Amino acid sequence: MGVYAVAAYNARRQIREIGVRVALGDSRGDVLRTLLKAEAPSILQGILAGVAVAMALTGTLSALLHDVSPTDPGTLVAVAAFVALAASLACVIPARTAARVDPVVALRAE
Secondary structure, eight states: OHHHHHHHHHHHHTHHHHHHHHHTTOOHHHHHHHHHHHHHHHHHHHHHHHHHHHHHTHHHHHHHOSSSOTTOHHHHHHHHHHHHHHHHHHHHHHHHHHHTOOHHHHHHOO
16 A cells, blocks of 8 residues: 555656646656656665565564575565565556546646
8 A cells, every 4th residue: 555655646746747748749658657667666675675674584584484494585586576566566556547647637737
């Protein structure tokens, strides 16, 4: 929910710029890609921070995990990929909504 809220806020904040881009001929796909690329560094930073915390807490995690090492690379990669997918999907919804904005409405909004 947090990733979705931040992505929605960022997309809403750029609504005037999106309106100008669409009015000047950017396709909806270009706008969608631009918004998703803007969120990618935040997603990557969150995943890296999560892996770093997981590595730092290996002693605590070993008591909670059964039949899996806390530093198992396969598990870390699988969880990181799942989190990246979930965060990307959370960013797609507000980006698609912003990409569909009518340029006239977006430019008139402020």
